[in-house]
Amino acid sequence: MRYENLLDSLGHTPLVGLPRLSPSPEVRLWAKLEDRNPTGSVKDRAAFFMVAQAEKDGLLSPGSVILEPTSGNTGISLAMVARLRGYRLIVVMPENTSEERRQLLRMYGAEIIASPAAGGSNEAVRMAKQIAAEHPDWVMLYQYGNEANARAHYETTGPEILADLPGITHFVAGLGTTGTLMGAGRYLREHQPDVKIVAAEPRYGELVYGLRNVDEGFVPELYDESVLTSRFSVSSADALRRTRELIAAEGIFAGISAGAALHAGLGLAAKAAAAGERAGIVVLVADGGWKYLSTGAYSGTLDEAEARLEGQLWA
């Protein structure tokens, strides 16, 4: 397929069947391969929509500075869009994220401010808000609360999925900013009222939850509980195991958050099969495995990989 430029090639990612992981011909799993986006992740959709909206609102002009807290993929997507549009990008990123992300960001010309590993993304968000307050002329797109993030999925991801699988019964995706689930979830529910919208939330090692007290927790402004049917917490061990199964059974080399979504999807598939119900379950593969190679997730035994992943942000 031919496009005028890279940004025009956004979306329209393949939905591929997972015949070996599906329990029966009546209960089928499908993977939405978001690694087939311009910079290799689902975040290209949100980044493009957020920048386009900010341009429309007159917030950005050539040479503007964009500031964003991100654990990686959003930063990489924004760095690409910023480069093509002539903006400067500064990302606030937890130090416990993979080296590949840092290299990619620098390659695209982004500047990185490291936030402490303890506290994970919460701390990156807090720092970014503080820096933004000190630099009123910088534009923080703020993916956690930017309606254009969820709208990207309402206008693109959701319609693509429904067109490819009109009989969808379940949509499963990772829960971070919640933009994918909120946007695609709302669209799918409007057109298929019985569809189940299911979140797979990464459960990290203890370091990441290192808050001073529970009142310092964080819930993204975009999050609307009523869109979800259920929400599962998936351990690093389960996510890793499923990521490897995706390679072994279906040949798909995905990032670790895809393993978390698959873990939830397989649970739903088993339940449907046991109840004798038909199911069409879409699992969103947010990115490929390339950016996680240095974490050791794909080498050695599962126990070794899990130990190496301890304390790292993998989604």
Add this chain to the structure above:
Amino acid sequence: MAIEVRIPTILRTYTDGAKQVEGTGSTLGELITDLEQRHGGLRERLVDDGGLRRFVNVYLNDEDVRFLAGLQTPVKDGDTVTVLPAVAGGAR
């Protein structure tokens, strides 16, 4: 047998540093009340007038209880309950 409850680091001051504790009850609410008898102060960190506190997530066998029946969620021996503070997710 009892119900296993996993406690996050920041709440272990109420469990003498224990990572996991055990309790009984037929619902999550009863389980938390039971825990409070041995781990005074814990209940208030988890629950307020409106139910579970905003920045606290509780999972029954990995499923968020807010999508089950909240504090009325039935629990039984052999279940695992995990308490976690709300964090900014993956933020891919």
